[in-house]
Amino acid sequence: MSVILPTADGELSEVRISPRPQLQVSATPPTSRMVFAASHVVADPLRTSTATGRIDWDATLALRQDIWDVGLGVAESMDTAQRGMGLSAPEAMELAKRTLAADPRGGAGTVVGVTTDALPTGPRSLSEITEAYVQQLDFVTDHGGTAVLMASRHLARSAGEPDDYHQVYGDLLTHSNKPVILHWLGEVFDPALARYWGAGDPGIALDTVVDLITTHRSKVAGIKVSLLDPVFELELRRRLPPGVAVFTGDDFNYTEMIAGDGHGHSHALLGAFAALAPWASAAFSRLDAGDVSGFRAILEPTQPLSRAVFVAPTQYYKVGIAWLAYLVGGQHHPRMLGGFETGRDLLHLAELVHLANAMEYFPDPDFTETRLRTFFAAHGIG
Template structure:
């Protein structure tokens, strides 16, 4: 097999021998044992002025093609989430167009889609709670009109404006009462967005959890589930066991997803994960194995992906999107490695080279030889050394 040299943080180079091209089975029927969404990134227009602070220029053809790729593995798409760079380069006009285009595609394909409802179109600062609620309502109307399931995203504006738990309950109750269909709530931890520290009115996680459960129990008929991204597996297990019957826990824990999705024999987590956009084939194979009760095949598919996931989501965690886009480029799922807002510069060449190595080990590179050729070009440009 071909080998290539990968740069290390100490200035040395690691010889890496490429793995065989993986053979993953595409699903022949819908996945049924779990609901699984991949939070998808957007593909930037390689000829656009995608620099920090500029309006997003999106390659719509490649962006929608990437979603077709995810659907082909039996996954749903969680659209316009933090993976799509909400609040990190993707402005609201581009987000609205993304939601409408992606929802129309999902309808044509008979695929499942949910889309983020936020307040990121509001001006900076601390708006009144009524202004935050109205901002949410504007985006909720767009998502519902497009035909996607709403995901009520955590709001930086609400985190800045709320004085305590009652303010969160007031805003969310107002939205849930008018939603046309059950929504997915969204609890994103400070590791993913430092501006969300103390969300739900407290920095004490058990206190915040009590507020969340109060909201869910009051409006269980309007809530499909809650997506939790706190990277705390024990907390997730406790929360899902306390949820009302019929309300799902969608894991957003990119560090512990295999065990959380598998469950404990009584409760399990469904999935809404950014890492699934990087590992759709292994994730699909694991879920297909779960459908047929093959725990060994489930573990065999998922276990090698975990080191990759923990690397992609290493601190600063909110820059994980760069690794997702890089792997998409390596897999020939986008024509260039560029991102809206210039976010392709957020990870080092060493970090991305290691992402390549771990993706190869995880079977997440469809054609390792082709991906290696792309990596060589990238490393020659960034390090000045032929790999």
């Protein structure tokens, strides 16, 4: 069988889907690195734009189980789950509660994003921002989770100098009864986060982050960095106090960041791994055995697909994650909360298929071809 798909120039071509080779995955969590995949939310296709009942909980939790089954951890209620881009604050906390309850590792296999999205849009006082963080932080820790202090749009809009960030984060870290993971999400992922940490210059922002972590060392387990700039991630890695982990969020360069250099390595907290969990599992099994070249050989061929998924405007990468899940049977439709799937066009979706097929992504070619044929035919193609 084969399927007719658009090419980058809008022409049509016949594509035969190649079967996925056997990957040597492991249900045992990696020992060489901490690894979390930020999973997405499956919408109820009948209610994607309604106020309630719009999440398909069974399908959403099944995606997380697939990640745990291959030894990876789940990063819950993060950007990949449309946090602040369709997923409401109450839904995010409900999602966190359900995922923590389902975690086969009793919460050790899950970290959860907390932020200020319960507040109304617009500038707020620093105390209001702190309190909004605290409510979600306490919710997550009360349910046995480890919190990721996500970057806050409210703080980006309301804070002025780096001292404002020191005040809010200092209060949060003092309040927390267990170490947390900080989160530095660049404006390439969310334009509303421009000048985060009180500076437009990433070098100055880096100084603020290092000072904050050094001051509150006992309360910071690590920091996730999603700047898509290896230079700043490497510099941060070199300057942090011993024992503070850097989790790469660089979906363009994760192989190099995780493999490391003479100054250390990054751990992983990646949206890309939600779509690449079997490859990540197989690669980390090699890395655990000290086979760095084997790790690279498995993971590097996945980078072209990831870079295409995360191409600008990067905030719409979640469309690609959901699209790939649909094509392998992880969900029954490609709809997203709030109609977010309209952020990518059909040429982009077709490009992802071409790249995924080049790395032999699809486990059941006939199934995928049927879904592709039906989807594109509904749009008048093929």
